[in-house]
Amino acid sequence: MSTDEPAPDLSDTARAASFGAVAAAxxxxxxxxxxxxxxxxxxPGRGLQVLDLGAGTGKLAAIAAELGxxxxxxxxxxxxxxVCRxxxxxxxxxxxxxxxxxxHGSVDAVIVGQAFHWFEHARALPEIARVLRPNGVLGLLWNNPDVVVPWVRRMMQALQGPDNHGTDRFDPVPTLLQSDMFDGVETARYRHWQDLDRGSLRQLAESHSRIATLTDSRRETVLEQVDAIYEASARPPEPLRMPYFTDCFRTxxxxxxxxxxxxxxxxxxHL
Structure with missing residues (x-):
């Protein structure tokens, strides 16, 4: 799963905190x-008590709510x-x-989208297990761009640095299996697409922690590269379609x- 790796001279705390400043983007x-x-x-049922942990602006929470x-x-x-409110x-x-x-034992499920790699796992996993009911479920999801597509690969290199080929993945399975809080891990993968115009492609770039923590001049340089990728790849008025694999883990x-x-x-x- 992509970890949106930012500048190496920043702490994990600073990188994680950067998202608040770019909530709209x-x-x-x-x-x-x-x-x-x-x-x-x-x-397939409805009516579960679900905790979206590290929910951000609520994109994952909204899907769970729409499912009842x-x-x-x-x-x-x-x-x-x-924004989530x-x-x-x-x-x-x-x-x-x-x-x-x-x-304790107050939710049937904990779901985490694009955030588990930011957690301090030694403390977070016992906390997640604490709030789950017996036989509750922990679900982790990451949207990963399909870098087989040339323009997507160029985009991820612009966001993550020239030495990164967009293939870095955080694998949660070893972390989950090493914990005595959870048993077994099931996996699944789903394909989907995101339609982008010039503005929303820029906002996608601005939302990455590495870009959010750059100086203004360095950030603008990267965003100019993103604009150039859009100009070379888009065919307006058709949207530019970003392909993703959503990797899922259940335990x-x-x-x-x-x-x-x-x-x-x-x-x-139960409430």
Whole structure:
């Protein structure tokens, strides 16, 4: 899964915090998630209590809400959540994966879109297991551009640096398997596309943490490269179609996690 790698001289905290400053660009430029991918994680039913963790502007939360689930979006950025609040059917709370502001066993599912690689996993995974009900589900999703397409490969090189070929992926499976909080990992992949014009391609670029943390002059240089890619590749009035693979991972709390939860506090009742 693409980790949107930013400038190497910045800390993970600074890179993660950069998203709040580009909330509008993130919401306008980033793709949504395929309905089939969210259904694969949550199942075909309705009415689950779902936590979207690291929810950002609520693109993933909105899909879960449209599928008939009760959704709480949690994110450390008030700026991101201010955009999320404009979406119907979603409750919001400021909070972090390492300290989730919810009761023990209070949700049926935790979903994470484009954010798990930012978490401090040693602290976040026990917290996720704590808030999940027995037999609850943790679902992780990443939208990854298909860099087989030449203009997409050039775009990702512009965003990630000339030495990057757009193929960097964060694999969560080792992290999940090394934790004693979760058992087994299932995977699935879905294909989808995002229609972009010149402005939204720019906003997609601006929403990447590496670009958001550049100096103004360096950022404008990259955005000029993005504009040039659009001019060379687009055929207006047809939109420029960005191809994605959505990689999905699904796992459930281990017996140990369920046992620890019952020792700490009773499972919260269904609302």
């Amino acid at each position: 993130y919401d306008a430029g980033r793709p949504t998630f395929p309905v089939d991918a969210v259904t694969w994680i949550l199942g 689930h009760h959704v709480i979006a949690v994110d450390p950025s008030e700026e991101m959540l201010s 404009k979406r119907p059917g979603i409750d919001t709370m400021v909070g972090a994966a390492e300290s989730i502001p919810l009761a 459930r709390p281990s017996d140990l996690a369920n046992y620890r939860r019952t020792l700490d506090a009773p499972v919260a009742p």
